[in-house]
Amino acid sequence: MPANPAGWLVTVAKNRAVDRIRRDQTLRRKTELLVPPEETEPMDDTAIPDERLSLVFACCHPALGIEAQIALTLRSLGGLETDEIARAFLVPEATMAQRLVRAKRKIRDAGIPFRVPPDDVLPDRLAAVLRVVYLIFNAGYGPPVRRELCNEAIRLAAMLALLMPDESEAHGLHALLLFQDARRDARVRDGSLVLLENQDRSLWDAGEIAAGRRALERALSLPARGPYAIQADIAAAHSEGASDWAIVAELYARLAELEPSPVVELNRAVAVAMADGPEAGLALVDAIDGLDDYYLFHSARADLLRRLERVDEARAAYGRATELAPSSVERDFLAGRRRTL
Numbered sequence: 273m274p275a276n277p278a279g280w281l282v283t284v285a286k287n288r289a290v291d292r293i294r295r296d297q298t299l300r301r302k303t304e305l306l307v308p309p310e311e312t313e314p315m316d317d318t319a320i321p322d323e324r325l326s327l328v329f330a331c332c333h334p335a336l337g338i339e340a341q342i343a344l345t346l347r348s349l350g351g352l353e354t355d356e357i358a359r360a361f362l363v364p365e366a367t368m369a370q371r372l373v374r375a376k377r378k379i380r381d382a383g384i385p386f387r388v389p390p391d392d393v394l395p396d397r398l399a400a401v402l403r404v405v406y407l408i409f410n411a412g413y414g415p416p417v418r419r420e421l422c423n424e425a426i427r428l429a430a431m432l433a434l435l436m437p438d439e440s441e442a443h444g445l446h447a448l449l450l451f452q453d454a455r456r457d458a459r460v461r462d463g464s465l466v467l468l469e470n471q472d473r474s475l476w477d478a479g480e481i482a483a484g485r486r487a488l489e490r491a492l493s494l495p496a497r498g499p500y501a502i503q504a505d506i507a508a509a510h511s512e513g514a515s516d517w518a519i520v521a522e523l524y525a526r527l528a529e530l531e532p533s534p535v536v537e538l539n540r541a542v543a544v545a546m547a548d549g550p551e552a553g554l555a556l557v558d559a560i561d562g563l564d565d566y567y568l569f570h571s572a573r574a575d576l577l578r579r580l581e582r583v584d585e586a587r588a589a590y591g592r593a594t595e596l597a598p599s600s601v602e603r604d605f606l607a608g609r610r611r612t613l
Contacts, residue, residue: 325401325432328405339361344375346404356411357407399441402442409426415599432445438494440492441500443490444499446487447508448484448507450484453477454477455476458472463604464608465604468515469515484504484508488508499527499530509523517547520546537560538563538566550579551580558573565596567597570590570592583613586613590606590613
């Protein structure tokens with residue numbers, strides 16, 4: 273208890289108010305960049321009803337590569353630091369810093385106008401915008417959890433679904449974030465990470481799960497089902513009384529066909545291990561290339577080796593995962609698993 277509780281509350285409230293004013297001023301300055309200097313009237317040729325979402329669309333200019341669009345938007349508007357963006361792209365921080373510098377230089381040299389695009393080009397920028405919103409949520413999901421980022425990502429996803437009601441992926445992303453956020457209170461207990469199979473499902477937010485199901489139904493009712501709709505379907509398969517790992521493995525196989533990547537293959541391998549046993553899962557994990565610097569690769573491999581009672585190999589894999597883990601919560605969890613061997 274502070275020595276002067278009332279004074280402490282006033283100080284904290286004042287500091288929070290100052291932070292809010294500074295954020296609003298920063299957003300207002302960035303919003304002014306959307307209007308060419310010669311214009312005196314506000315732009316009204318866009319259907320985007322939200323200033324921050326407008327800025328995201330503006331930053332995702334097609335003259336930049338999609339990775340540069342996403343990285344620059346996350347840095348400029350998402351409030352993410354360069355190291356956080358680098359982790360999202362699974363690249364070293366120095367590499368991401370160079371990408372950001374090159375993107376800014378291209379904007380300057382090519383004179384790319386950062387203004388709200390007209391309605392007819394919004395679908396062309398949707399993929400990058402969806403990825404930005406998804407990565408903002410992931411950065412907030414932690415651990416440690418940053419609620420303001422999760423809430424902002426869910427709000428932006430809901431706005432996208434309203435703005436583009438015939439886009440399956442907009443509804444799919446909204447559903448995915450709702451399903452994921454519903455588990456937030458069960459993911460950490462007494463400062464320690466809790467795996468999905470050990471979570472107290474009574475702590476899951478039933479209202480968010482119901483809203484996620486409605487968004488998923490809308491996504492699946494539309495054509496051109498994409499990766500976010502499939503990932504939302506995977507999250508839905510976990511949201512019953514118990515996870516249906518056979519369906520999850522099948523959905524990850526479908527996702528791998530649509531959007532092949534080592535991370536998707538890793539998730540599929542884990543689902544196969546849960547459905548068919550650790551030996552089947554480990555065979556798939558060991559066939560994956562390109563994830564040696566990804567802590568979850570070594571964590572998953574360590575867990576499968578532990579279940580197969582290959583203790584020395586499991587200990588080494590847990591050690592590597594602990595070295596690479598981005599937060600103290602994850603490092604403590606992995607070190608604890610290693611000590612139990």
